[in-house]
Amino acid sequence: MPIYLNIHTHHPSTEKDTLSIKNAQTVSGWMDMAVGKFSVGLHPWYIKPESIDEDFAQLEKLARQPNILAIGECGLDRLINLEMSFQKEVFIRQIHLAESLQKPIIIHCVKAYSELIALKKKLKPRIPMIVHGFNNNTQICQQLINHQFYISLGSALLNPESNASKNILTIPIKQLFLETDDKNCFISTIFAHASTYLTEPVEVLQEQILQNFKRVVSADSSVV
Numbered sequence: 001m002p003i004y005l006n007i008h009t010h011h012p013s014t015e016k017d018t019l020s021i022k023n024a025q026t027v028s029g030w031m032d033m034a035v036g037k038f039s040v041g042l043h044p045w046y047i048k049p050e051s052i053d054e055d056f057a058q059l060e061k062l063a064r065q066p067n068i069l070a071i072g073e074c075g076l077d078r079l080i081n082l083e084m085s086f087q088k089e090v091f092i093r094q095i096h097l098a099e100s101l102q103k104p105i106i107i108h109c110v111k112a113y114s115e116l117i118a119l120k121k122k123l124k125p126r127i128p129m130i131v132h133g134f135n136n137n138t139q140i141c142q143q144l145i146n147h148q149f150y151i152s153l154g155s156a157l158l159n160p161e162s163n164a165s166k167n168i169l170t171i172p173i174k175q176l177f178l179e180t181d182d183k184n185c186f187i188s189t190i191f192a193h194a195s196t197y198l199t200e201p202v203e204v205l206q207e208q209i210l211q212n213f214k215r216v217v218s219a220d221s222s223v224v
């Protein structure tokens, strides 16, 4: 049976034939990570400068676990009340952590794409970088593609007028992921919409995205 790969969700999945990467948040309390596959990271919304070293130490410890498949979500957010320079510092630490563990990184980026691209150009990390929940304009989409980011699209695909729906055809299928994020929708519904826009059967999309996933996680095929 083909698998729906959900690269980023905040909810435990009850859907059949689905492999979900659940997002575990730092600071606000670590969720129980005994069962399932996860990403862990310090999200810019929850960075607390006063406890950053303890939080990072905790993150480092957890990130080594074999069922933690990715670092994140983490990144840059221009709409929050935390210095961009500090956000960058915390993000760079997480990029280095991801590099040292050879795990991909899942990125939250709000109105800071030029900073994100500049960081990638400067640091040249070898690990895959996945921009999640992308719903921005074609120009930014192309820049991310050109800089070898993976792009994950989510519930915006349910709206045919969204940037995500308009851009999906411009994203090379080898750089595409799909996700539900914090929304209460089914990953199978997101795949169905994506498959309509791409005029590809759902099974073909499932297989391609699973291949993308195998490529980005470390070469242990037992994860799927």
Ligand SMILES: [Zn+2]
Binding pocket: 008, 010, 023, 073, 181, 182
């Ligand atoms: Zn999220």
